[in-house]
Amino acid sequence: MSRKPLIAGNWKLNHLTGPAVETAAALKGMVAGVTGTEIVICPVFTVLDAVGTAIAGSNIALGGQNCYTKESGAFTGEISPQMLADVGCTWVIIGHSERRQYFGETDALLNEKAKFARASGLKVMFCIGETLEERNGGQMNAVLERQVSKGLEGLSDADFDGLAIAYEPVWAIGTGVVASPEQAQEAHAFVRGLVKKQFSAAIADAVRIQYGGSVKPDNAKELMGKPDVDGFLVGGAALKADSFAAIVKNAL
Helix, strand or coil: CCCCCEEEEECCCCCCHHHHHHHHHHHHHHCCCCCCCEEEEECCHHHHHHHHHHCCCCCEEEEECCCCCCCCCCCCCCCCHHHHHHCCCCEEEECCHHHHHHHCCCHHHHHHHHHHHHHCCCEEEEEECCCHHHHHCCCHHHHHHHHHHHHCCCCCHHHHCCEEEEECCHHHCCCCCCCCHHHHHHHHHHHHHHHHHHCCHHHHHHCEEEECCCCCHHHHHHHHCCCCCCEEEECHHHCCHHHHHHHHHHCC
16 A cells, blocks of 8 residues: 655754754754655644744644643643644654653553544644664564554544654664664564554554654664654754755655
């Protein structure tokens, strides 16, 4: 089955308004002619509105880096899917390893977040991935199986119409170490098999599985050449328009 590549930039805790708008505007021009690939950028909450204005009318979609499980209420410091949509977001990242590691987000909470975001109309990039210790200890498959089975539990076929899975080996995030194309393919094929077992062959064939972890322009093409790699969730290299645009183009 042909799956449309999904290449997203996670800006993490970077870029004030000025640099954010400059980066977005430059990227808009650089990828203007790209078709057949879905492009998303996910800035910090405070610049979403300004970045959304900068990319208006382009082939770049806007996403949030996180959201909560409620529409509104006494939840200081949180942001709802409805608020993200209100400033033009169509995507949200759920379950990034940094949210799991630094903020204690559990599989159960992330499952609740994913379901609420989808019910609220946002598309979801759902992140999974093992640590170096887990990989070296032979636990990679068990960790991925737990994160998929618990994190995606109860999702409907319709939910999968707007959901991608982002495989991000924690040991390759921000380290300069990248999983080999063979390692990425092995993990992606395993995850696709988990989705098939838990849901259906049709959903497994259709769901896009992104790779994330030190993706750069010079390794994008080889990674995308693997049959189960359907795009990227890019960190550091997404902070500069030229490097992110090069990844988008090299992945074609």
